Amino acid sequence: MAEILVVGYGNDLRSDDSAGRIVASRIEAMALPRVVVRSQSQLTPELALDITRADLVVFVDADVDCERMTVQPVQTDPPGSQSMSHHTDPATLLLLAEDLGRVPPDAYVVSIPASNLELGFELSRRTAAATEEAVAAIVGIVEQSQDD
Amino acid sequence: METLPALPVRTSGLAEEDRTVKNMVVIDPVTRIEGHAKITIALDDSGSVSDCRFHVTEFRGFEEFCKGRPVWEMPSLTARTCGICPVSHLLASAKAGDAIMGVKIPDTAVKLRRIVNLGQIIQSHALSFFHLSAPDLLLGLDSDPAARNVFGLMAEEPELARRGIMLRSFGQGVIESIAGRKVHSPGILPGGIAEQMTEETRERLIEGLVEARKTAEDALVLFTGMLDTFDREVRAFGSFPSLYLGLANDDGLWEHYDGYLKVVDAGGKTVADGVAPADYRSIIGEAGRRDSYLKSPYFKPNVGPDDDPLDGMYRVGPLARLNVCERMGVPAADEALTEYRERAGGVASSSFFYHYARLIEILAATERMANHLADDTVTGPHVRAYAGVNQHHAVGVSEAPRGTLFHEYHVDDHGVLTDVNMIIATGQNNLPMNETVLQIAKEWIDGPSIPEGILNRIEAGIRAYDPCLSCSTHAIGMMPLVVSLVAADGEVLSEVRRG
Numbered sequence: 001m002a003e004i005l006v007v008g009y010g011n012d013l014r015s016d017d018s019a020g021r022i023v024a025s026r027i028e029a030m031a032l033p034r035v036v037v038r039s040q041s042q043l044t045p046e047l048a049l050d051i052t053r054a055d056l057v058v059f060v061d062a063d064v065d066c067e068r069m070t071v072q073p074v075q076t077d078p079p080g081s082q083s084m085s086h087h088t089d090p091a092t093l094l095l096l097a098e099d100l101g102r103v104p105p106d107a108y109v110v111s112i113p114a115s116n117l118e119l120g121f122e123l124s125r126r127t128a129a130a131t132e133e134a135v136a137a138i139v140g141i142v143e144q145s146q147d148d
Numbered sequence: 149m150e151t152l153p154a155l156p157v158r159t160s161g162l163a164e165e166d167r168t169v170k171n172m173v174v175i176d177p178v179t180r181i182e183g184h185a186k187i188t189i190a191l192d193d194s195g196s197v198s199d200c201r202f203h204v205t206e207f208r209g210f211e212e213f214c215k216g217r218p219v220w221e222m223p224s225l226t227a228r229t230c231g232i233c234p235v236s237h238l239l240a241s242a243k244a245g246d247a248i249m250g251v252k253i254p255d256t257a258v259k260l261r262r263i264v265n266l267g268q269i270i271q272s273h274a275l276s277f278f279h280l281s282a283p284d285l286l287l288g289l290d291s292d293p294a295a296r297n298v299f300g301l302m303a304e305e306p307e308l309a310r311r312g313i314m315l316r317s318f319g320q321g322v323i324e325s326i327a328g329r330k331v332h333s334p335g336i337l338p339g340g341i342a343e344q345m346t347e348e349t350r351e352r353l354i355e356g357l358v359e360a361r362k363t364a365e366d367a368l369v370l371f372t373g374m375l376d377t378f379d380r381e382v383r384a385f386g387s388f389p390s391l392y393l394g395l396a397n398d399d400g401l402w403e404h405y406d407g408y409l410k411v412v413d414a415g416g417k418t419v420a421d422g423v424a425p426a427d428y429r430s431i432i433g434e435a436g437r438r439d440s441y442l443k444s445p446y447f448k449p450n451v452g453p454d455d456d457p458l459d460g461m462y463r464v465g466p467l468a469r470l471n472v473c474e475r476m477g478v479p480a481a482d483e484a485l486t487e488y489r490e491r492a493g494g495v496a497s498s499s500f501f502y503h504y505a506r507l508i509e510i511l512a513a514t515e516r517m518a519n520h521l522a523d524d525t526v527t528g529p530h531v532r533a534y535a536g537v538n539q540h541h542a543v544g545v546s547e548a549p550r551g552t553l554f555h556e557y558h559v560d561d562h563g564v565l566t567d568v569n570m571i572i573a574t575g576q577n578n579l580p581m582n583e584t585v586l587q588i589a590k591e592w593i594d595g596p597s598i599p600e601g602i603l604n605r606i607e608a609g610i611r612a613y614d615p616c617l618s619c620s621t622h623a624i625g626m627m628p629l630v631v632s633l634v635a636a637d638g639e640v641l642s643e644v645r646r647g
Contacts, residue, residue: 013213013228041228045279045298046271046317099302100310119213 004142005054005104007038007047010062016114016127019134020060023112026135032142043088048096056145057107058138059090062114062127069130071137074107108141110134187606189589197593200586202578202610214568219248219537219559223336226555226570233616235268235323236548238336239405240555244544245338247426248559249535256528257340259520262405263353264326264336265546266513266520269404270360271319272549273466273506276614277367278312281503284608285374289381290601308370311363315510318360322517325349340532347527354521361480361514368484368507375491378500384591385609386499386584389414391447391462392471393432393576395547396421400474402481402512404547410472411447411462416495420449425545428554432571433460443575461579464551465613466505471495476508478515484508499584502612537563548573550614574615584609 008024010017021039028037038050043059051057059074074090088096090109097103112130123131192198210226217225223241227234239261246253283296286305301309326345328335335342375382395403396410409428411420420431433448435457446460462468476482488496488504496505520526537559544555551573558567588609592602 011228013225041234044316044320045275046313046320049313049317095299096302096313099299099306100313 003036003050003054004032004034004056004058004145005036005038005050006058006060006138006142007040007043008060009040009043011041011117013119013121015116015118015120015122016112016124017062017117018121019062019112019114019123019127019131020110022123022131023060023110023134023138026131027138030139032139034146035142043090043093045088045093045096048093048100051093051097051104051107052100052102054104055106056141057090057094057104058110058141059108060110060134060138061112062117063111064114064117066111066113068113069133069137070111071108071141072111074109106145110137187585187610189585189593189606191593195594197586197589200582200589202581202585211568211570215565217565219245219557219563219565220338222555222557222565223338233268233272233548233550235264235327235336236546236553237555238327239265239546240544240548240553242336242338242544243546244542244555244557246533247542247544248537248539248557248563249338249533250538251339251533251535253340253533254528254530256344256525257531257533258406259523259526260326260341260345260531261336263517263520263526264323265405266517267319267322267326269319269513269547269549270510271316271323272614273510274312274316274319276549276611277503277506277510278309278315280614281608281611282308282312284604284611285371285378285503289604289608290599293600293604296604308367311359311366315360315363318356321356322353325353337532339534342532344529344531345527350521350527354518357514357518357521361511361518364507364511364514365480368511371504371507372487372491375504380591381605381608382498382500384587385605385612386580386587387497388580388583388587389497390580390583391419391450391460392468392495393447393462393464394469394472394552395545396472399477401477402469402473402475402509404469406546409545409552412472412495414495414497416471420447425554426541426543428543428545428556428571433457434571443571444578445571445576446579458579458583461583462576463499463580464573464576465502465549466509467496467499467502468551469547470505470508476512476515478512478519481508481512481515484511499580499609499612502614506614537561550574550616551576572616574613577613577615581610581613581615584612 006024006027008020008022010020012018012021024037024039027035036050038047074094076091076094090107094103094107112127112134114127116124187200187202189197190199214222214225222245223238226237226241279298279301283298283301286308287296287300295303298309326335326341326349328342391411391413393409393411395407397403397407409420409423409425409431410418411431413419423431431448433446433451435444435446444457446457447462448460450460451457470485470488476485485508488508492498492501540560541558546553553573554569554571556569557565559565585606588606592605
C-alpha cells in the first residue's frame with residue numbers, strides 16, 4: 001500500500017518559518033496509519049524518491065505572502081521554477097518524481113501565514129493559530145484519502 | 149579583523165559610495181549555488197576586464213546568536229547554520245564539546261562519527277556533481293539555459309540523473325541511520341554518539357554501498373572521458389598557484405575527521421605541518437571586505453602587516469585535500485588519484501579539478517565506509533563519554549565536503565558560551581573564488597557584448613567550489629540571475645535575466 005507523505009519544512013530557528021516543521025511534528029506524534037512524515041529545513045532533490053512511493057503528498061510551509069491558512073493543489077503547469085540549487089520547490093519535486101517513474105495523483109501545499117522570520121523560537125499569534133488549522137486540515141485530508 | 153577596500157561600484161541597484169568607477173558587469177545573483185551572491189566585473193575604458201569581485205550579500209550572524217547558549221546545545225544549534233551540510237557542523241561542534249569536557253571519546257563513537265561524515269561527503273558531492281554541475285558538463289556550458297538544469301539532464305542522461313539522486317539518497321540514509329535524522333541530526337553529541345549502531349543498520353549500509361561505489365566509479369569514467377573537451381576551462385577556471393590547507397595524519401592518508409592542519413604550496417612543498425587545530429590562529433588570519441559578508445581567511449605566515457591578504461591565499465575542500473594527502477589509503481581511490489595527478493601534472497592547481505576531486509572522494513568514501521562497517525566493533529555499545537566542564541576554551545575541526553571547518557568556543561564554569569568563532573570552508577575559498585572569476589572574465593570577456601554562455605562560465609567557475617553561502621555568511625536563499633552591463637556614467641547598457 002502506497003504512503004501518505006507529509007513534508008513540513010522551514011528554518012526552526014527563524015520564528016514563524018518553523019510553522020511547517022511544527023505541523024510535521026504534530027502529525028508525526030499522531031502516528032496516523034500509512035502516514036510518513038518528513039521534517040526538513042528545506043526541500044532537497046532526493047525527496048523525489050519518497051514522493052514516487054506516495055499516493056498523496058502534502059507539503060507544509062510558512063508563507064509571508066498569504067493572509068490565512070490555505071490548502072491548494074500543487075501546480076505543475078506552469079512547472080514551478082524547475083531550478084535547483086541545494087534545494088527546490090514542490091512543483092519541481094513532483095516533476096522530478098515523474099521523471100523517476102511515478103508521481104502521486106494528489107499533491108497539496110498547505111501554506112501558513114508568517115510575518116516574523118527573525119531568529120527565535122516563538123510563533124506569532126496569527127501563525128500559531130494558523131498552525132492549529134493546518135494540523136486539522138491535514139488530518140482531514142488524510143482521513144478523506146483513507147476513506148477513498 | 150582587517151577590513152579590505154571594496155571594489156568601487158556604481159550601478160543601479162548597487163551602492164553609490166564610490167564615484168570613480170569604470171564600466172561594470174554585474175551578475176546578480178549567481179545561480180545553482182547555496183545562498184545569495186553577485187559578481188561585479190569592472191571593465192576599463194577599452195572594454196577589457198580590469199577587476200572582479202564575488203560579493204556575498206546576505207548576513208545571518210550565527211556567531212553572535214550562539215553566545216549565551218550552553219555548549220551541550222551547540223551541535224544541534226550550529227547544525228541549523230546550514231540545511232545542506234549540518235553533519236559537518238555537528239561534528240566540529242561535538243569535537244569542540246569533547247575538548248571542553250576534556251574527554252577522549254570511545255573508539256566506536258569515533259568510527260560512527262567517521263561513517264556519518266563519509267555519508268555527508270557522499271550526499272553533498274553527489275548533489276554538487278550530478279545535479280548542479282552535470283548540466284554544464286554534459287549538456288554544455290553554451291547549451292540552452294532553459295534546459296541546462298536537472299530536467300534537461302533527465303531528458304538527456306536519465307540513468308545518470310537517477311543514479312545521482314540514488315547516491316545522494318544513500319548518503320542521506322547513512323546520516324539518518326546513525327545520527328537519527330537527515331537534517332539537524334540529534335544523534336551526535338559532545339562525548340560521542342547518542343545510540344549504538346544495530347546489526348540491521350550495518351547490513352543495510354553494506355548492501356547500499358555496492359551501488360554507491362558503482363555509481364562513483366562510472367561517474368569517474370564519464371568525467372575523465374570528457375575532461376579533454378574542457379581543456380580551456382581547465383586552463384582558465386581558477387588555474388593559478390595557491391596554498392592548499394586540510395587535515396592530515398601521520399600516515400599521509402586522506403583525512404576527513406581528525407588529525408592536524410597541514411598546508412602545502414603550489415609545488416607540493418609542505419609549508420606548515422603538524423599544527424594542532426587549537427592553534428589554528430597561528431597560521432590563519434581573517435580579513436573582511438566592505439562589499440561582502442564573507443570573511444577572507446588567509447595564511448598568516450605569508451602576510452605581513454602591510455601586505456595584501458591575497459599573498460596568503462589558500463584553497464580548501466576536495467582539491468586541497470587531494471593535494472595535501474599522499475594517498476587516499478584505499479585501492480580504487482588510490483588508483484584514481486594516480487591518474488588524477490598525472491592529468492594535473494602533480495599538484496592540481498585548476499579549480500575545474502574540484503569536480504574530479506569530488507568524484508575521487510565519493511569513491512574513497514565508499515571504500516572507507518566499507519572498511520569501517522567490516523569492523524565488528526562498529527556496533528559496540530560504548531559510544532559516549534560523560535563529563536562536565538573541564539576546559540574553558542576549545543577548537544573543534546572537521547573536514548566538511550567543501551573544506552576545513554573550525555568551531556572555536558569559550559565557555560564559563562557552567563558551560564555557557566561567552567565567545568564563538570566559526571571559520572567555514574566557503575569563506576576560506578573566498579579569495580581564490582575572486583581570483584577565479586577574474587581569470588575567467590579575462591579569458592572570455594572582450595568588450596561589452598557578453599554571450600550567455602560566457603556568463604554561465606563565470607558562474608560555473610564559482611560553482612566549481614560548490615560554495616555554501618548559508619554556512620559561510622549564515623544566510624539562506626535561492627537565486628535567479630540578473631546580469632547588468634553598466635557604463636561609467638551609471639547608464640545600464642544591457643541587462644540579462646533568468647530564473
